[in-house]
Amino acid sequence: MLKSFSIAGIVTAGFVAAAPISAQAEGKTLTMCWAAWDPANALVELDKDFTKQTGIAMKYEFVPWTSYADHFINLLNSRSAECDLIIGDSQWIGGAAENKWYVKLNDFFDKNHISMESFLPATVVGYAEWPKNTPNYWGLPAMADAVGWTYRKDWFAKPDLRAEFKAKYKRELEPPKTWDELLEVSKFFSGKLIDGKKVYGSYIFTERGSEGITMGVTNAMYNYGFEYMDPKKPYHMDGFVNSPGAAKGMDVYKALFDCCQPPGLTNAYMQEGLDAFKSGEVAMQMNWYAFFPGLAKDPKVGGDKIGFFKNPAGPTGQFTQLGGQGLSVVAASKDIEDSLAYVKWFAQPAVQQKWTDLGGASASKAVLESDAYKKSAPYAPSFVDSMAMVKDFWAEPLYVPLLLDMQNRVHDYVVANKGTSQQALDALVKDWKRVFTQEGKDPS
Amino acid sequence: MTGMDTTTTFADRASKRAPPRSARRVVGLSDRAVVWLFIAPTMLLLLAINIFPLIWAIRLSFTGFMANLPRPLGFVGIANYVDILTDEDLWTNFQVTAHFVFWTIALQVLIGLALALLINQKFRGHSFWTTVILLPMMLSPAVVGNFWTLLLQPQIGPFNYFIGFFTGAPASSFTMIGSVKLAPWTIVMVNTWMWTPYVMLICLAGLRSIPEFIYEAAEVDRASPWRQFWSITLPMVTPFLMLAVLFQAIQSFEMFDLVNLLTSGGPGSTTELVSITLKRAAFEKWETGYASALAVILFVTVFGAANIYVRVLNKVKQQ
Numbered sequence A: 001m002l003k004s005f006s007i008a009g010i011v012t013a014g015f016v017a018a019a020p021i022s023a024q025a026e027g028k029t030l031t032m033c034w035a036a037w038d039p040a041n042a043l044v045e046l047d048k049d050f051t052k053q054t055g056i057a058m059k060y061e062f063v064p065w066t067s068y069a070d071h072f073i074n075l076l077n078s079r080s081a082e083c084d085l086i087i088g089d090s091q092w093i094g095g096a097a098e099n100k101w102y103v104k105l106n107d108f109f110d111k112n113h114i115s116m117e118s119f120l121p122a123t124v125v126g127y128a129e130w131p132k133n134t135p136n137y138w139g140l141p142a143m144a145d146a147v148g149w150t151y152r153k154d155w156f157a158k159p160d161l162r163a164e165f166k167a168k169y170k171r172e173l174e175p176p177k178t179w180d181e182l183l184e185v186s187k188f189f190s191g192k193l194i195d196g197k198k199v200y201g202s203y204i205f206t207e208r209g210s211e212g213i214t215m216g217v218t219n220a221m222y223n224y225g226f227e228y229m230d231p232k233k234p235y236h237m238d239g240f241v242n243s244p245g246a247a248k249g250m251d252v253y254k255a256l257f258d259c260c261q262p263p264g265l266t267n268a269y270m271q272e273g274l275d276a277f278k279s280g281e282v283a284m285q286m287n288w289y290a291f292f293p294g295l296a297k298d299p300k301v302g303g304d305k306i307g308f309f310k311n312p313a314g315p316t317g318q319f320t321q322l323g324g325q326g327l328s329v330v331a332a333s334k335d336i337e338d339s340l341a342y343v344k345w346f347a348q349p350a351v352q353q354k355w356t357d358l359g360g361a362s363a364s365k366a367v368l369e370s371d372a373y374k375k376s377a378p379y380a381p382s383f384v385d386s387m388a389m390v391k392d393f394w395a396e397p398l399y400v401p402l403l404l405d406m407q408n409r410v411h412d413y414v415v416a417n418k419g420t421s422q423q424a425l426d427a428l429v430k431d432w433k434r435v436f437t438q439e440g441k442d443p444s
Numbered sequence B: 001m002t003g004m005d006t007t008t009t010f011a012d013r014a015s016k017r018a019p020p021r022s023a024r025r026v027v028g029l030s031d032r033a034v035v036w037l038f039i040a041p042t043m044l045l046l047l048a049i050n051i052f053p054l055i056w057a058i059r060l061s062f063t064g065f066m067a068n069l070p071r072p073l074g075f076v077g078i079a080n081y082v083d084i085l086t087d088e089d090l091w092t093n094f095q096v097t098a099h100f101v102f103w104t105i106a107l108q109v110l111i112g113l114a115l116a117l118l119i120n121q122k123f124r125g126h127s128f129w130t131t132v133i134l135l136p137m138m139l140s141p142a143v144v145g146n147f148w149t150l151l152l153q154p155q156i157g158p159f160n161y162f163i164g165f166f167t168g169a170p171a172s173s174f175t176m177i178g179s180v181k182l183a184p185w186t187i188v189m190v191n192t193w194m195w196t197p198y199v200m201l202i203c204l205a206g207l208r209s210i211p212e213f214i215y216e217a218a219e220v221d222r223a224s225p226w227r228q229f230w231s232i233t234l235p236m237v238t239p240f241l242m243l244a245v246l247f248q249a250i251q252s253f254e255m256f257d258l259v260n261l262l263t264s265g266g267p268g269s270t271t272e273l274v275s276i277t278l279k280r281a282a283f284e285k286w287e288t289g290y291a292s293a294l295a296v297i298l299f300v301t302v303f304g305a306a307n308i309y310v311r312v313l314n315k316v317k318q319q
Helices: A001-027 A036-054 A065-077 A092-099 A106-111 A121-127 A161-168 A179-189 A212-224 A245-262 A271-276 A289-296 A336-346 A349-358 A371-376 A381-385 A401-416 A421-438 B002-016 B021-027 B031-060 B077-084 B089-119 B126-138 B141-150 B159-165 B183-208 B212-220 B226-251 B256-260 B274-283 B288-317
Strands: A029-035 A056-061 A085-089 A138-141 A146-153 A200-203 A281-287 A308-311 A327-329
Touching: A001 A161, A001 B274, A029 A036, A029 A065, A029 A161, A029 A336, A036 A289, A036 A336, A036 A349, A036 B077, A056 A065, A065 A085, A065 A092, A085 A092, A085 A336, A092 A121, A092 A138, A092 A327, A092 B089, A106 A336, A121 A138, A121 A308, A121 A327, A138 A336, A146 A212, A146 A289, A146 A336, A146 A381, A146 B031, A161 A179, A179 A200, A179 A212, A179 A245, A179 A281, A200 A271, A212 A245, A212 A401, A245 A401, A271 A281, A281 A289, A289 A308, A289 A381, A308 A381, A327 A336, A336 A349, A336 B256, A371 A381, A401 A421, A401 B256, B077 B288, B089 B126, B089 B183, B126 B183, B183 B226, B183 B256, B212 B226, B226 B288, B274 B288
Parallel strands: A029 A056, A029 A085, A200 A281
Antiparallel strands: A085 A327, A138 A327, A146 A281, A146 A308
């Protein structure tokens, strides 16, 4: 048995080793750069078809999320040819376009009849356009993502808990539809003993170092009136970033943190949320949809035990934070032609469908708006709804200082109880004005 | 007279003997040239990796340069220095750093001296306990940061269970590194745990350098152990203690790795030491000009304070 296994292994290894050699001999190898996470594995699987069809081998550079932005932005800025193709974060698009890190794709799209009309509008604006809302394309929507929520369906179905909740709040225990309800349900679960274990109401993002708490708090703030700037006067932020509604949204997020976050999760992002949910520590969890296929299949908390809902509404609307990335061709690549051939291949409807089937998340309308997709997974309906109500953070060339300023101000208030939400947002406006002035924009 | 003549003649002959061609070239170098020949590589290396970056950083500190964007340097005068010196948040970070440095050193000196006095006694298992005490400082700060993060984890970390056992508080009801009140003390505690053995070693060297006869003379004079400690041990160990304080003050002021791993400066900015602020400005926000100005200010602060301290230390030694 062991011997036959070894021989099979050697033969397989021989094929694996031989394939790239033959392709490389022809100079046909492309390097794809992205983050190291579950969808990247799906992409590797998908790309086998590309290699089969074109003879072009694919190499990968997948970097952990914690160093993803730093690593690739440095590579792009140094004009490194290490990546031919990159699945870059939505916030990079401004810097990538203005500094010519990416190849502009308008002519290529026209020539190959690739229409941005066939992708969800929010993903085109988020992952492809710069300047925003203009038909200047620097990427192809590749990985649609947004913030959503998971909940313990089995706990919500417990008759004793349902009865207790109804007696207390005069309504059924259901997934929350508004942030007020979210707060109520979270408080209800916090401190309860379920299956002999003390549980907490909800897990929310609190990470301080990169983007975590900003990607979390905006889900509350958008729905209470927060705007990045005056829609009529670009970069004018007074009264929009620090409006009373925005401050109220921040207060609600803080209230949720104070009442219902498991202890110790004061600097926690995606993985900590997944851990808290999988270990049965929380009733509800905020996280990116990209993780939901894995959670839906989880042997401990998946299947019938898990439910999904979109980000709850607030007094001024219902929005959610956009995640996800676009596929771009790196301008410094030594093989732009083959890289464009990959983009053309990836944009095909059949490939987009397979991409989603394998565990990726296509932004193609044909895929996401089909009835088959909505029935394909328990999270699919809320994902489709969420993608229609997304908002994104700044995508300016100087988005990093803008993001880190918000991280500091929000973390100082929400986690460290420093000052008031209004003071935090007033200080944030001051920080952002400094950055925009540095960038040559007029924030007055 | 004859002998003397013979010697002179011999020496003259020796000096007049033609040296081989290769040796003649070496002989042609002056002593000063040979000295320069030997120290030039070191000087060049020093210039390349110390002096040049320092001068370059000073130059960058007057610009709005951002290393991650292909832009010209952009001279901004003293704007970066004005920004830093008028930034209230940064002053808060300086206060956090001062709190960390002060308490770290105070605790390390007290505990380090106490441990040194203990280890200086002769007892069974002396070598074993010395090794055990020295273990923390032999570990990498990355390892220490990671395992303390795990130890302090409220749900599964043993630290909370230990505290809970003695206080009766439920283990998961409090968090050391997530609490605004406890986090500044947590980083002091972990740094003290790691570096007290170093202070102990220096104190031990000081204790071992005190001649035994001084204690014998004190005993003849019927001086009590307490009196011996205050009049002999402490004064003679003080220069060593001051040296330890200098080393540890510089080390704590520049502390980054351990605290970054433990708290990343949080919650909020309650444990954000200036070194973390500097790193974030330089390598996360990529505000290279601003970060250079902050680095220059820190350099001048540490260099100036260390110089004053060394002068005081020399005076103490002379006394």
